[in-house]
Amino acid sequence: MVVGDIATGTDVLVVGAGPGGYVAAIRAAQKGLDTTLVEKDAYGGTCLNYGCIPSKALITGANxxxxxxxxxxxxxxxxxxVDLSAMVDWKDGVVDQLTGGVEKLxxxxGVNLVEGEARFADExxxxxxHGGEGQGSESIEFEHCIVSTGSRPIQIPGFExxxxxxxxxRELLAMDSVPDRLLVVGAGYIGMELSTTYAKLGSDVTVxxxxxxxxxxxxxxxxxIVRKRAEELGIDFHFGEGASEWQNGPDGGVVVTTETEDGEESTYPADEVLVAVGRQPVTDTLxxxxxxxxTTEQGFIDTDDRARTEQDHIFAVGDVAGEPMLAHTASKEGIVAAEVIAGEPAALDYQAIPAAVFTDPEIGTVGMxxxxxxxxxxxxxxxxxPFRASGRALTTNHAEGFVRIVADEPSGFVLGAQIVGPEASELIAEIALAIxxxxxxxxxxxxxxxHPTLAEAVMxxxxxAMGQAIHTLNR
Structure with a gap:
């Protein structure tokens, strides 16, 4: 034991207070277990502080x-x-309210909160x-542990x-002014959401x-449909190209060089560059x-249908446990882990996990x-x-896209759905419940x-699918 080190014990130790960790800690405490939650940064994790919530706040403002x-x-x-600085202040206020709520909950x-960075000493x-000079450290012994340290953005060589x-x-969501020229590396959901947001705020966006x-x-x-709408907003796409290097430009900005698989190079000027090529689990610090x-070669922790790792008393939930890397999946996994620890017959079932992309228009999917x-x-x-046949969609002036539902023909059981259009992130919940x-x-x-609602499109x-639609032609 080092000087200044103290030792404590707990039934359940949760490492990481993101949407998987804090939910797991609360449920474990609700089950009567002595629970300790360790967080090194901010309660609510990346989702609440630097991802899901702040991005949706800026998306709302931009829209x-x-x-x-x-x-x-x-x-x-x-x-x-648009006063982006004021919009960011409003966004930060939303985040502060929610993070404070997590801590209070x-x-x-009855969850014991500990600030600091945890590393395993043994099983x-x-x-x-603890952060800060002279703050020291402590050892915590546990009966069970739930790892929920989340993920971080992937960096590409030369673009640190x-x-x-x-x-x-995270950094792009905290900018206090709208860049004249924004170059985005990556057209996944993060790249597309933020490209659309900044295009609406006035940036000249290249992806x-x-x-x-x-x-x-x-x-x-x-x-x-999403790409076509983005192009209407002025976003310029270049596919089959990877960012290879950047250098300062002659006009005070930068010039980004891209390269195709055949070695063909192109250059694009920009004032700011967003790299959004995916996320990787934070397991290397543990x-x-x-x-x-x-861990796997990619750094993920393998788990079973009860969120257990190869050590039965240690669990992993959220992004560290691999796809689907979604906040609501993390929360469900956290609940299952806590209930398994409490001796209940909980297990994970991934057949009805919805996903949403908050582009324009939105995307919502679930199942097959x-x-x-x-x-x-x-x-x-x-x-x-099609939403163009929806009276409510037309009255909102957002009639792009459709609701598609997939079912098993002999039994009629709903198997999945894909929605692209207004409020798709909300509409998908009905079909998730159906599954x-x-x-x-x-x-x-x-x-x-x-009537009139967007939800009628689901009906x-x-x-x-049954061949008896009234307001659209039957297939």
Whole structure:
């Protein structure tokens, strides 16, 4: 034991207070377990402080400004001025309110909060180094441990985030002025959300992507609608190109060089550069070897359907446990881990995990696509409802996209859905519930939906799959 080191013990030690960790800690405490939560940065983790919440706040602000300035068709004429510094202050206020709420919830449920960075000393003990000179450290012994240290942005060679003007998403969300020229490396969901946001705020946005389209992993017709809208906003895409280097430009900005697989080079001027090529798990700081836990080549921790690692008393939840790297998945995994520790028969079921992309228009998906259903041995039937046939969508002046529902034709059971259009992130919840409860197309179609609403499109898609749609042509 080092000088100044103290030792304590706990039933459940949770390392990391993101959406997986703080939820796990609260549930464990609710089950009567002595629970300690260690966090080195901020309660709520990346999602609440630097990702999900602040990005959606800026997206909301950018959408409001853009719509106000482009509503002539509705008889509205305005030229809004955007004060990004004030918008960021408002965003920070939202974050502060939520992070304070997380801390209060933890304390109210009896969770012991410890600030510092934890590293495993052995299979039942961590050493926590407290920040600040002379703050010392402490050892915490545990019966069970839940690792939930999240992920960090992936850096690419030559584009280190410490070098101004190279930014990760966290830094871009904290800017106090809108850059005239923004170059984005990566057209995944983070790159597309922030590209759209800054284009609406007034930036001249260029996106370079190694692959041949935006949003890899989403179906072509879904991605195509988002890309077309982004192009209408003035975003300039260059596919099949990877960023190779950058240097200072003659006009005070920078020049980014890209290269194709064939070695062809191109250059693009910019004032700020966002690198958004994915995220990697934060497991290299934990000394997992001391706990007898190995990671995959990519740094993830393998877990079973109860979130247990190869050490049955140590669990891993959230981004450190691999795909799907989603905040709500982390929370569910945290709940399962805590309940398993409490001796309950909890287990993970990933068949109905929704995902959303907050682009313009939004994307919401859950369950299987048609091709995935075929590969799984089902006989899929598909129904689709275009938003251009939705009265409510037309009244919002956002009628791009569609609702598509996938079901097993013999049984009628709902298997999945893909939505691209207004409020897709909200609409997908209905179909997630349908999958979770084993609902059929008839169940969805027979449920009376309020008129006029966007949700009617879900009902119409189900009816379309049954060949009895009223407000769109049956397939």
């Amino acid at each position: 409001l400004a853009h719509e106000a300035g482009h509503a002539e068709e509705m008889g509205i004429h305005a030229d809004p001025a 933890c304390k109210a449920n 039942h003990k961590v050493r926590v180094a 985030f410490a070098d101004d003007p190279i930014h990760d998403s 370079v992507e190694m692959l041949d389209d935006v949003l890899p992993g989403y179906e072509d017709d879904v991605a195509r 000394d997992l070897d001391a706990a007898g836990i190995e 696509t048609e091709s995935e259903a075929e590969e799984a041995g089902f006989e899929p039937t598909v129904g689709q409802m 979770e409860m084993g609902a059929t197309l008839e169940d969805v179609a027979s449920t009376i939906h309020t 119409e898609a189900a009816e379309n």
